[in-house]
Amino acid sequence: MADDESFRYSEIQHALDINRIVHEPARLVVLAVLSKVDWADFNFLLTATGLTKGNLSRQASKLEEAGYIEITKFFKGKLPATRYRITALGKQALETYWKQMRDLQQSIQEDIQP
Amino acid sequence: MNVEKRLELAAEYARYSQSYNGLGKTLGGLAGLIVLLAGTFLGGGVLTVMLTFGLTALWLVGKEVLRARFYQILGAAQEIWDREYKRWHLFLTCFTGLISLGIFIVFIANGRITEAAFWPYLFFVALLPLVTWRFLRTPLEFIVGVSLLAACAVHSMGGAYHLREIYTWPWLIGSLALIPLGISEHRRFLEISQQLQMGRS
Numbered sequence: 001m002a003d004d005e006s007f008r009y010s011e012i013q014h015a016l017d018i019n020r021i022v023h024e025p026a027r028l029v030v031l032a033v034l035s036k037v038d039w040a041d042f043n044f045l046l047t048a049t050g051l052t053k054g055n056l057s058r059q060a061s062k063l064e065e066a067g068y069i070e071i072t073k074f075f076k077g078k079l080p081a082t083r084y085r086i087t088a089l090g091k092q093a094l095e096t097y098w099k100q101m102r103d104l105q106q107s108i109q110e111d112i113q114p
Numbered sequence: 115m116n117v118e119k120r121l122e123l124a125a126e127y128a129r130y131s132q133s134y135n136g137l138g139k140t141l142g143g144l145a146g147l148i149v150l151l152a153g154t155f156l157g158g159g160v161l162t163v164m165l166t167f168g169l170t171a172l173w174l175v176g177k178e179v180l181r182a183r184f185y186q187i188l189g190a191a192q193e194i195w196d197r198e199y200k201r202w203h204l205f206l207t208c209f210t211g212l213i214s215l216g217i218f219i220v221f222i223a224n225g226r227i228t229e230a231a232f233w234p235y236l237f238f239v240a241l242l243p244l245v246t247w248r249f250l251r252t253p254l255e256f257i258v259g260v261s262l263l264a265a266c267a268v269h270s271m272g273g274a275y276h277l278r279e280i281y282t283w284p285w286l287i288g289s290l291a292l293i294p295l296g297i298s299e300h301r302r303f304l305e306i307s308q309q310l311q312m313g314r315s
Contacts, residue, residue, distance in 0.1 A: 032117065033120075036124050037193065038192040039192045040189065044186075
């Protein structure tokens, strides 16, 4: 009985340990798209994620603050452009997140099976 | 559309920045084929030289313009080149570099490097590793691109490649393969861009 409770407690802790920066859906999709390309510009991220301009800018800034992506601003001729690239830390955070989610899903499924 | 599908589309779209080139490949196939047929049926001469120089330049410039202007229409995304691919590309660049170097050494050794008549030939030989590094990203592009540059060098000296020579066959096969491949990549790009745009805010 005590073992069962401690198991559940550790599972709950595990769920609470999930990286909240990555867990937010908009940020998760930005990171996931960037993990599939070497780099992408703002327009492509808008299309690929389906986010609005404001939301994308906001979420990208948060990911940059966390060190998960690099944002490079430059001029393409006379037009300003922004390039986004996932960092090694970002790749690691995303991989850890997927693993935690898979583990959690597995443990829940095991729990509800008769 | 689910996220997984969207990610697959994003990765596939990014391939058009490097390994896929759609109509750029078709253009390369047509250029390769026309130059080879010109050498075979017209022989060396002004028309063959003009076709060779013009079509080679048109392909190299055209494929990059298509890549930048058309195949990045929804925004720029660069494909991830894995280590093996980078090594392969570096190997081909070094390989063509060694060939160029070898040819230059031969010309220096026999004293012909100072003869102005050979300079156009040597110019295209010198371009070989640079063009490989900058423009040729797939095996088929490499076969056709190197063949076209070799044709530029040889045709500039009044010579011509002929289909009866067995070493022109990979060039012919590469050119013929690029034409439908490019069309198929182009059609796929239209599908990808349409599907990606469907979920745009």
